[in-house]
Amino acid sequence: MAPPSLRGVLPVGLVLGLALLVLAAASLLVGVGDVGAPDILLASRVPRTLALVLAGAGMAVAGVIMQLVAQNRFVEPSTAGTAESATLGMLLVTLLAPDAPVMVKMLAATASALAGTILFLRVLRAMPLRDRLTVPLVGIMLGGVVGSASTFIAYRTDMLQFLGTWQAGDFSTVLRGRYELLWLAAILTLVAYGLADRITIAGLGRDAAINLGLDHRRTVAGAVAIVATITAVTIATVGAIPFLGLVVPNLVAMAAGDNLRRSLPLVAASGAGLLLLCDVLGRVVRYPYEIPVGTVMGVVGSALFLVLLLRRDSRHA
Amino acid sequence: MRSPLTQGRVSPASVLALLALATLGLAIAFMTVGANGRWGFVLPFRGTKLASLLLVAGAVATATVLFQTVSGNRILTPAIMGFDELYRLIQTGIVVAAGTGGLGDPRLRFLAETGAMVLFALLLYRWLLNRNGGNLHRLLLVGVVCGVLFRSLSQFLQRLLDPNQFVVLQSSYFANFNAVRPDLLMLAALGLVAAGVAAWRLSGRLDVLLLGRDEAVALGIDYRKTLTLVLVLVAILVSVSTALVGPVTFLGLLVANLAYRMMPSYRHAVVLPAAALVAAITLVGGQLVLERVFSLNAALSIVIEFLGGLTLLVLLARRAQ
Numbered sequence: 001m002a003p004p005s006l007r008g009v010l011p012v013g014l015v016l017g018l019a020l021l022v023l024a025a026a027s028l029l030v031g032v033g034d035v036g037a038p039d040i041l042l043a044s045r046v047p048r049t050l051a052l053v054l055a056g057a058g059m060a061v062a063g064v065i066m067q068l069v070a071q072n073r074f075v076e077p078s079t080a081g082t083a084e085s086a087t088l089g090m091l092l093v094t095l096l097a098p099d100a101p102v103m104v105k106m107l108a109a110t111a112s113a114l115a116g117t118i119l120f121l122r123v124l125r126a127m128p129l130r131d132r133l134t135v136p137l138v139g140i141m142l143g144g145v146v147g148s149a150s151t152f153i154a155y156r157t158d159m160l161q162f163l164g165t166w167q168a169g170d171f172s173t174v175l176r177g178r179y180e181l182l183w184l185a186a187i188l189t190l191v192a193y194g195l196a197d198r199i200t201i202a203g204l205g206r207d208a209a210i211n212l213g214l215d216h217r218r219t220v221a222g223a224v225a226i227v228a229t230i231t232a233v234t235i236a237t238v239g240a241i242p243f244l245g246l247v248v249p250n251l252v253a254m255a256a257g258d259n260l261r262r263s264l265p266l267v268a269a270s271g272a273g274l275l276l277l278c279d280v281l282g283r284v285v286r287y288p289y290e291i292p293v294g295t296v297m298g299v300v301g302s303a304l305f306l307v308l309l310l311r312r313d314s315r316h317a
Numbered sequence: 318m319r320s321p322l323t324q325g326r327v328s329p330a331s332v333l334a335l336l337a338l339a340t341l342g343l344a345i346a347f348m349t350v351g352a353n354g355r356w357g358f359v360l361p362f363r364g365t366k367l368a369s370l371l372l373v374a375g376a377v378a379t380a381t382v383l384f385q386t387v388s389g390n391r392i393l394t395p396a397i398m399g400f401d402e403l404y405r406l407i408q409t410g411i412v413v414a415a416g417t418g419g420l421g422d423p424r425l426r427f428l429a430e431t432g433a434m435v436l437f438a439l440l441l442y443r444w445l446l447n448r449n450g451g452n453l454h455r456l457l458l459v460g461v462v463c464g465v466l467f468r469s470l471s472q473f474l475q476r477l478l479d480p481n482q483f484v485v486l487q488s489s490y491f492a493n494f495n496a497v498r499p500d501l502l503m504l505a506a507l508g509l510v511a512a513g514v515a516a517w518r519l520s521g522r523l524d525v526l527l528l529g530r531d532e533a534v535a536l537g538i539d540y541r542k543t544l545t546l547v548l549v550l551v552a553i554l555v556s557v558s559t560a561l562v563g564p565v566t567f568l569g570l571l572v573a574n575l576a577y578r579m580m581p582s583y584r585h586a587v588v589l590p591a592a593a594l595v596a597a598i599t600l601v602g603g604q605l606v607l608e609r610v611f612s613l614n615a616a617l618s619i620v621i622e623f624l625g626g627l628t629l630l631v632l633l634a635r636r637a638q
Contacts, residue, residue, distance in 0.1 A: 074458075123630075133458050138630065140461055145626035152619045168472065242465070291476045298469030305462050309455060 012255060016269045023276040024049050030283050043176045051171055051179040052279050052293075053272040055238055058185035058230040060271020061192055061264060063245020064252075065223050068203030068260065070124065073253075074136035074308075076245035077113075077231040081142040083240045085116025086232040087166045088150045095157060102236065106181060109232035116146060117224050169239040169294030171279055181237050185230045189268060192226050196260040199223050203258070239294055243301025244271055250308055274300075329580055329587040336579075336594035343601045344371075350609055368506070369497040370604060373558045373565065374572075374596035376509045379516050380554035381569030382576070382585070382592050386523050387547050389530075391577065392632050394569045395555045398460030400438060402467035404559045407433050409474045412482055427501055427560055431508070434556035439548055497562060505561045512553045513593075519547065520585035527583060565618050567625020572596040574628060 027049040028041070063076035070080070077083045089112025093105045120139055127134070154163040192199070201209050202219045209216040234241065248271045249263075256263045275293065278300060282291040347367055352359045381394045407430060441463070522543055525533045534540050558565075576592035603617050 133455050137458050137461065141626055141629050145623060145630065148619055148622040148626060152623065155619060242469075286476065289476070291473060295469055295472040295476070298465065299473055302462050302466035302469060306459065306466065309459055309462065 048174045051174045054182040056272035056275030057268035059244045060248040062227045062230040064249035072135040078242040079136040080139040081116040084143040084146040086113035106236045113228035169241040170292035200260040247304045329582045370600045375593040376554040376558035378592035378596035381573040399464030402464040406467040409471045431556045435552040438552040523585040
């Protein structure tokens with residue numbers, strides 16, 4: 001007999017786990033080189049598949065945390081100014097300290113992503129009447145303003161191509177020794193799982209959470225720090241992955257509800273699975289050439305987002 | 318909210334006259350500053366640039382005011398509704414389908430692009446306005462997400478091009494006032510002036526539409542017919558100006574809202590020209606400052622994007638109060 005927190009989730013979890021294995025196998029087998037060659041498998045294929053799983057799970061979890069903290073279904077790092085702020089941080093640190101180690105650059109991106117996300121939450125708090133559609137709109141516009149600042153700086157300094165590599169997620173350059181930072185995203189995903197109950201309660205709103213004895217401020221600060229770091233790590237290693245954190249949690253919530261302790265493993269697995277699927281698609285469509293997963297995700301994600309927006313019955317919104 | 322400028326008894330005509338004078342002054346400065354006496358070269362070169370700046374300013378401003386009147390709010394613009402990305406997608410699609418020189422004559426290509434965009438825009442906005450007439454924020458969000466979808470599709474198609482084609486294509490992605498072809502300028506001017514005049518002649522009916530759909534119908538306006546006509550004009554204005562210089566997303570939002578604040582009247586007969594003049598001042602002044610002071614040629618669209626995005630945020634925040 002499963003513990004009550006897992007009831008109803010186990011069958012879904014089993015199906016997901018199987019799907020994930022199949023997709024991971026496909027991801028390992030697709031490619032130009034011969035899988036038989038040990039170097040290809042260990043130096044390129046395995047790191048790539050691992051990077052996809054880590055980034056997919058991380059971004060989906062970042063999305064679900066953002067949605068609880070902002071109490072809005074349509075918020076995620078790419079609709080809250082988080083991703084664009086992280087990119088701006090990467091750009092600035094690359095300009096000011098081109099030789100800095102990647103860890104330092106990532107810290108700068110994290111700090112910048114944090115600042116952008118906190119600004120977004122401040123703007124939200126200043127808007128007493130926030131209906132569920134204005135919130136993502138404000139986030140997207142904020143991201144647009146930050147993004148145009150980045151474009152302008154990059155344009156002045158001949159960094160437009162660099163900017164492009166952070167703006168569109170691409171796993172084709174992932175090799176052994178060049179993706180390990182993503183394990184940090186995995187660790188943070190586990191930390192989020194440890195905080196799951198607190199974040200769920202924080203998602204009930206400030207007053208309700210304080211009534212239930214939660215230190216609301218600290219929980220939100222911790223949650224936002226996790227989101228900013230996962231986003232910054234992902235952008236620093238493979239580039240932005242739009243809408244993954246928006247679509248996956250919404251689909252999982254329809255199946256498993258809003259208790260983060262129950263839904264987080266499903267969100268992480270589905271995020272990894274969807275990203276693997278998009279990556280394999282991008283590799284197969286124009287074989288032997290590749291279409292970056294950020295682009296595939298942009299098409300799939302925005303199409304699914306439109307479906308979510310235009311559904312007649314907005315029960316879940 | 319009334320700005321100091323509209324308090325007291327300022328007539329709309331005097332505000333228009335001031336704006337016109339400022340535009341004229343900037344235009345003269347644009348033509349003459351730093352010319353160093355090489356008039357034979359400078360006048361035609363800068364004249365083409367000035368003409369395209371003025372045309373685009375008038376077109377974008379008119380289109381935005383029209384769109385805001387029929388949608389009944391002052392935050393929407395055709396560009397925010399994904400129009401610019403639609404233009405880029407169509408550009409990309411044409412190159413993928415027919416190659417960079419595919420349609421041969423640039424004038425033919427210009428007409429084909431414009432036609433395709435008018436058709437697309439009409440279908441999309443008509444459907445959206447009909448379907449979501451009630452929920453403005455949903456409409457806006459759908460438009461923004463449509464823009465993201467179009468952009469991702471463009472990126473997807475770009476991957477199917479060879480690098481040389483891509484370089485040619487990329488130049489059409491940013492607004493550029495420096496590489497306008499004179500023959501296209503004439504063609505565009507014809508279309509834009511015709512659409513502008515048609516819009517201005519609709520002024521009276523547009524004033525009635527400001528009252529809202531039901532009131533307009535009660536006062537004898539054929540609502541569906543007028544809406545379609547206005548959307549066709551918007552599509553023509555935006556498509557032609559975009560096909561001429563490329564996308565300038567937030568310019569319309571900035572200038573339309575400035576014009577509303579400045580004019581002591583709601584009548585379209587004066588608001589339309591006011592918005593066009595404010596846009597002309599913004600574009601010509603901006604280009605003048607960027608070129609002569611910062612020697613940046615192509616950055617105008619990025620700066621306008623930044624300012625316009627801020628404008629939108631302020632408008633959203635103020636509405637929510």
